[in-house]
Amino acid sequence: MSTVGRPAGPARATTEVVLTAALELLLSEGLGALTAQRLHQATGVSRSTIYRHWETPTRVLEALIDVAPPPPHPTSGDPVADAHAEVDLFCDRLRDKPVAAFLQALLAADDSALKLRQRYVDGIAAPFRRRAEEAGLDGEQVDDAVAAIVAPLVLDALVARGDADRARAHRAVDRHLHAPDGSPTAP
Missing domain, CATH: 1.10.10.60 (Homeodomain-like)
Known part of the structure; x- marks a missing residue:
């Protein structure tokens, strides 16, 4: 039929x-x-x-x-090393334009794109959120770590329209995913 x-x-x-x-x-x-x-x-x-x-x-x-194909997410079992690898991958995606172009377009779109914008940002944050949880963080600690790592990179790409500051993001990973004595936050 x-x-x-x-x-x-x-x-x-x-x-x-x-x-x-x-x-x-x-x-x-x-x-x-x-x-x-x-x-x-x-x-x-x-x-x-x-x-x-x-x-x-x-x-x-x-x-x-x-x-869009999902980007690879490196996993070595060490959440700090994996978060550093995620920083490099994300900085490359910002530099090579697709992520920055999508973010710029989503910001330029009208209010009908609010849910899509949130979905896209959640997708960007997800690997960093996963690494923070693997490092033993929870709740607000995860939110704070993700914001400290990701937000400056996005700001660099969208406002400054320059290369994302990898070194700063790596310092944020070290600061947020390690205990005050410098040891990893999770075994």
């Missing part, structure tokens, strides 16, 4: 073409380029198809986030 009407979503090839172009446009031109008209110009996919499946720039961002 066949169904009548339009399929629930775009064909896989259409999705790939549109989202590949959307990422390139986002990185080169910013959020304003994620319109149906601009995506049509870049891909040849009809404006109506684009609008039907990605009706706003926020929906395009959401689709890009949904298909």
Whole structure:
């Protein structure tokens, strides 16, 4: 038995073409380029198809986030060493533009992007949160450690628009994931 009407979503090839172009446009031109008209110009996919499946720039961002491959998360069993590796990975992702471009676009988006913005930031913080918990921190200690490590890096990328200060982030890891005597906070 066949169904009548339009399929629930775009064909896989259409999705790939549109989202590949959307990422390139986002990185080169910013959020304003994620319109149906601009995506049509870049891909040849009809404006109506684009609008039907990605009706706003926020929906395009959401689709890009949904298909983004998760970054590797190193695990050596030492939460401090792993947090240092996470810092380096995150700084590379900020420097190489995708994360910073997504953050800039999410900040530029209207209030319809609030939940998506929070989801993206939670995803950025998750590996640092995991490392802090592995180091034996809990509750506010975890929140404070994550904020001390991640927030300055994001500020560097978004406000200063420069390279994130890795050394400062590494010092924050050492300060927050070690006991006052310098020993790791967890065995």
